[in-house]
Amino acid sequence: MDHDIATSYQELNLTPKDEGHILRSTTDRFITILYATETGNAEEVAERIARLAYRRHIRVNLKNMEFYDKTDLVNETLVIFVVSTTGNGEFPAPARPFWQFLLRSNLPNDILSELDFTVFGLGDSNYPRFCWAARMLQKRLQQLGGNNWLEEGEADDQHYLGIDGALDPWLDSLKAKLDIVMPIPSGMEKIDDEALLPPRVYTQTTGAMPKDFTDPTKIHAKIIRNLRITSEDHWQDVRLLEMELDESIAKPAYRAGDIACLMPTNSEESVETLMSRLGWSESADLQIQLENTDHFRPLPEPLASENQQGSLTLRRLLTRYLDPFSVPRRSFFETIAHFSPPDHREHEKLQEFLRPGEGTDDMYEYAQRVRRTMAEVLYEFTSVSIPIKYVMDVFPMLRERQYSIASSPSLYGRTIQLLIALVSYKTRLQKPRQGVGSAWIASLTPSTRIPLRLISGSMLLPAQPTVPILAIGPGTGIAPIRSIVQERIATDPSAIDNTLVLGCRYSHRDFLLKAEWEMLADKSTSAGDDAEIDEQLASAVQSLAMRKPLIKLFVAASRDQSEKVYVQDVLRSQAALVWNILGTQRGIAYLSG
Numbered sequence: 042m043d044h045d046i047a048t049s050y051q052e053l054n055l056t057p058k059d060e061g062h063i064l065r066s067t068t069d070r071f072i073t074i075l076y077a078t079e080t081g082n083a084e085e086v087a088e089r090i091a092r093l094a095y096r097r098h099i100r101v102n103l104k105n106m107e108f109y110d111k112t113d114l115v116n117e118t119l120v121i122f123v124v125s126t127t128g129n130g131e132f133p134a135p136a137r138p139f140w141q142f143l144l145r146s147n148l149p150n151d152i153l154s155e156l157d158f159t160v161f162g163l164g165d166s167n168y169p170r171f172c173w174a175a176r177m178l179q180k181r182l183q184q185l186g187g188n189n190w191l192e193e194g195e196a197d198d199q200h201y202l203g204i205d206g207a208l209d210p211w212l213d214s215l216k217a218k219l220d221i222v223m224p225i226p227s228g229m230e231k232i233d234d235e236a237l238l239p240p241r242v243y244t245q246t247t248g249a250m251p252k253d254f255t256d257p258t259k260i261h262a263k264i265i266r267n268l269r270i271t272s273e274d275h276w277q278d279v280r281l282l283e284m285e286l287d288e289s290i291a292k293p294a295y296r297a298g299d300i301a302c303l304m305p306t307n308s309e310e311s312v313e314t315l316m317s318r319l320g321w322s323e324s325a326d327l328q329i330q331l332e333n334t335d336h337f338r339p340l341p342e343p344l345a346s347e348n349q350q351g352s353l354t355l356r357r358l359l360t361r362y363l364d365p366f367s368v369p370r371r372s373f374f375e376t377i378a379h380f381s382p383p384d385h386r387e388h389e390k391l392q393e394f395l396r397p398g399e400g401t402d403d404m405y406e407y408a409q410r411v412r413r414t415m416a417e418v419l420y421e422f423t424s425v426s427i428p429i430k431y432v433m434d435v436f437p438m439l440r441e442r443q444y445s446i447a448s449s450p451s452l453y454g455r456t457i458q459l460l461i462a463l464v465s466y467k468t469r470l471q472k473p474r475q476g477v478g479s480a481w482i483a484s485l486t487p488s489t490r491i492p493l494r495l496i497s498g499s500m501l502l503p504a505q506p507t508v509p510i511l512a513i514g515p516g517t518g519i520a521p522i523r524s525i526v527q528e529r530i531a532t533d534p535s536a537i538d539n540t541l542v543l544g545c546r547y548s549h550r551d552f553l554l555k556a557e558w559e560m561l562a563d564k565s566t567s568a569g570d571d572a573e574i575d576e577q578l579a580s581a582v583q584s585l586a587m588r589k590p591l592i593k594l595f596v597a598a599s600r601d602q603s604e605k606v607y608v609q610d611v612l613r614s615q616a617a618l619v620w621n622i623l624g625t626q627r628g629i630a631y632l633s634g
């Protein structure tokens with residue numbers, strides 16, 4: 042393979058695992074970086090730490106906690122944890138099994154006595170439990186005998202420089218500490234901070250024609266409807282997305298409360314325009330081969346299988362796997378700065394962006410605050426010319442989006458309904474901003490086939506159908522509640538003790554599926570609204586006519602009156618009922634929003 046850069050990550054600092062065990066001695070210059078992320082910020086920080094270690098020829102095992110073998114922790118000598126907080130002071134979902142493992146009460150108090158560690162937390166001080174996951178982790182590691190090797194850092198989204206506000210100074214102290222503990226061996230030199238590292242994943246065109254590929258890990262569904270369910274005069278576009286799973290999928294295809302994972306794709310036109318800007322159009326449909334030079338971080342699936350099968354092209358990579366139409370993080374500027382000619386004023390500007398303090402502030406002002414996308418940056422910085430082999434290092438991977446299923450399997454069989462609020466807003470930039478996932482959802486037309494995965498959700502039906510429920514759901518939070526309530530109605534009509542407190546702004550604009558809820562509550566609906574009720578649901582309810590109403594409905598339409606009313610106000614005003622359901626009858630509360 043034609044590598045015109047002398048080193049690869051392997052040559053720089055890596056040796057492969059030997060039969061699953063990491064080869065190293067106590068004098069080895071080796072660190073493990075484990076990150077826990079929900080939306081990718083912690084991963085970006087972890088990668089930055091890895092790069093500064095690579096520059097010092099320190100071997101790095103960088104892993105998402107999700108894929109880390111927990112039992113390896115006792116064999117580690119130095120681990121840097123990068124952990125964001127989600128929910129209300131919780132670990133990101135993929136990292137929860139790791140955290141549960143550490144919480145086991147049977148772990149000896151000195152089990153990690155050989156471990157040096159440090160924690161970098163990411164959070165938002167608007168939340169009462171700021172950086173809670175990172176703080177809990179640090180405490181627990183110390184309880185288990187771990188040695189806090191470097192004072193923890195805490196990034197706050199509210200800092201005017203975003204994550205970099207706390208990260209830059211923390212990285213300085215990390216570098217200083219590494220330089221003391223793991224000095225550069227004699228005969229070697231640190232790779233300059235400004236020098237371009239070799240691509241982590243080499244991308245090369247092979248000249249061959251691509252083969253076909255079907256992802257075996259996904260099932261497929263055909264879009265039936267993509268319907269706006271908020272009124273045209275409402276600011277937010279909320280969709281009811283209905284799809285039918287392939288006939289080959291056995292019923293029941295899912296359970297009430299389950300989650301559909303959809304991978305957005307980028308539009309053909311936007312990919313075409315980007316490739317043309319980058320001068321890649323001619324190679325767009327030729328087969329490409331990815332060579333991963335970092336043994337510790339395999340390519341994610343299904344990209345790895347596609348690569349192996351020879352079906353990848355640049356067009357496919359940019360449409361299905363990479364995310365150039367999202368807002369850049371710092372590493373994007375770090376990489377593209379190398380691809381602008383050194384004597385060009387744009388090169389100077391990109392370098393300026395990377396200077397801590399004022400430079401970072403300028404970068405935030407230019408990109409993150411106004412939500413400029415990477416592609417838009419490239420349309421403005423026209424001197425930047427990215428070699429194809431760096432494509433995987435320049436753009437991050439697209440992420441799967443998870444949506445609570447809003448329909449009941451007993452009523453809808455292989456049909457799945459989702460309720461999705463499209464993200465779209467104005468910034469200083471002329472063109473309105475739209476999320477990558479939202480743009481894709483908005484573009485889905487009937488008959489389109491999409492791949493998806495179905496996973497278990499955390500909302501389960503009560504063990505006994507007679508248990509009363511109190512479900513609280515503002516906005517699209519009603520999705521899993523609808524699935525659960527419909528399932529109760531469809532499978533056990535005796536289970537009619539369903540109390541719902543739903544939230545919206547205006548009852549006539551964004552009370553989602555108003556007519557349907559009113560039908561279940563046996564309230565009269567406005568003329569014309571009946572058309573909005575699904576046939577499946579209407580006929581099921583018809584057959585249960587004697588049992589009406591099937592739900593007790595309370596609606597908090599916050600802006601319908603001069604004084605704002607939210608779901609919590611309704612709960613307060615219905616204190617006796619709430620106590621009856623939860624206290625006296627030992628019912629179950631569902632909260633989703």
Ligand SMILES: Cc1cc2nc3c(=O)[nH]c(=O)nc-3n(C[C@H](O)[C@H](O)[C@H](O)COP(=O)(O)O)c2cc1C
Pocket residue numbers: 077078079080081082083084125126127128129130131133163164165166168169170171172173198
């Ligand atoms: C739904 C949600 C809940 C959050 N909850 C908390 C929290 O309880 N405490 C906190 O400090 N930060 C919280 N945050 C802020 C994130 O930790 C912060 O945005 C971080 O940069 C995300 O990193 P990630 O992309 O690696 O997940 C929350 C963010 C979201 C979107």
